[in-house]
Amino acid sequence: MRLGARIFKTGLSVTLALYVAGWLDFQSPAFAALAAFFAVQPSVRKSLTLIWDQVQANVLSAILAVVFVLAFGQEPFVVGAVVLLIIAIHIQLKKEAIIPLAVVTAIIIMGSPTTDFMELAFNRFLLIMIGVFSAFAVNLVFLPPKHENQLYHKITDVNDDIIQWIRLLLHHEVDYRTLKEDLKKQRDQLNKIDETYLLYKDERGIFRKQEYATLRKVVLFRQMIRSTRQAHRILENLTMNDNLIHQLPEDMAQTLRLQLDDITNYHERILLKYAGKVKPHATEDYYEEVSSGKKVLMTGFLKTRNDSDFEETDWMTFLPVVAQVIEYCDDIEYLDRLVDRFYNYHTEDNEVFIKERSDY
Structure with a gap:
């Protein structure tokens, strides 16, 4: 079996995200790794064009997640409603490519414990952004496609x-x-x-x-x-x-x-x-x-x-x-x-x- 450049880039992105999250002393660095996995793109240009969309999608997902948790709690149907809303918004904006990452962001944030929810939600949002930018950095620097x-x-x-x-x-x-x-x-x-x-x-x-x-x-x-x-x-x-x-x-x-x-x-x-x-x-x-x-x-x-x-x-x-x-x-x-x-x-x-x- 032959491993392609994208597979190596995915591994490098996950590794980098884990190291950065650990170096910054974040808890649950696995969330950064998960975000990096979803954020890797097959080409440098696609990474450049999608990075801003990914940031916007994560901010939007984080805001919706926090608002719905504070308003309605963390019941499963609330999480499902937020996921449906995120998908609908991104389809309407013709940003289907970033739906998986946006959905993962919302689920991770809505899964934060209710104690100190805002602080934990913000930390998890930062972890997700670490993953996104780790994937962007790897895609930009390592293993350019041929x-x-x-x-x-x-x-x-x-x-x-x-x-x-x-x-x-x-x-x-x-x-x-x-x-x-x-x-x-x-x-x-x-x-x-x-x-x-x-x-x-x-x-x-x-x-x-x-x-x-x-x-x-x-x-x-x-x-x-x-x-x-x-x-x-x-x-x-x-x-x-x-x-x-x-x-x-x-x-x-x-x-x-x-x-x-x-x-x-x-x-x-x-x-x-x-x-x-x-x-x-x-x-x-x-x-x-x-x-x-x-x-x-x-x-x-x-x-x-x-x-x-x-x-x-x-x-x-x-x-x-x-x-x-x-x-x-x-x-x-x-x-x-x-x-x-x-x-x-x-x-x-x-x-x-x-x-x-x-x-x-």
Whole structure:
């Protein structure tokens, strides 16, 4: 089992909160640790944007908890009513992310003994704030996330797998049971890529110059993901229409194979170009082949409509597949232009942080 950075940050935050609470001689330092656990965020930027919301939520929860205890006591239904009120307020304010911490704050404070309630409630509020700021400090200083590296390798891994299956399918060398299992795995991988992309999108840097540089890469990665998803859709459609591939006229089948071979090779080279593993102009020949191949593919497919061996219903069924291949070509060409622009403009700001898997 591999432990991620967030798990380590959570452990460090809890440890720091306990040490600080103990150093300040607070009783029940576990409350600080509990708050730290809930306050840890997956990215530095998210931590920066949520810290003020967390402080406000804790203050609001503390006020509601104290008011309700003084007015109605500490009966369970009172605690439940406060929890419902806190949840409703934060949903109304569209601050759902901090509801768990706000609820924990209220429960901890309302659980204070009635003797010297105000003093104990204030101490527990301070413990919670120690936990929140401990998590914030750890998130800001320790184990900065490597989402760019992770995202790139996740994209290339699933992309390589998809392309391999497309080639096998076109050459009729597929084990369909394994292919169906892999299609499901690929869907799961693509969903995880989307999650990593959202985390990376949040990591824009603290300074404006860093933010602009990261935003340019965010656009690039969004197109990488779109292109990979397009390849996956083609694989799914080719799988569903495999019987029609066998019925295609030989010239058309050959044209389809050549175009998909060219576009998948082009796709692979672009990803390598982004990582600096191939020369900047290494994709120019592929661009020409793919661009001219789109016209050949469409022209050839239109001719098959008049082929007596290929029924019109089959032609209509296979038309979306051809349209997707052309759309895939367009997506890859656009991705190539984005990579070229990335390296040709703002060169002093644009840095790529791609390392081998063993380095992260």
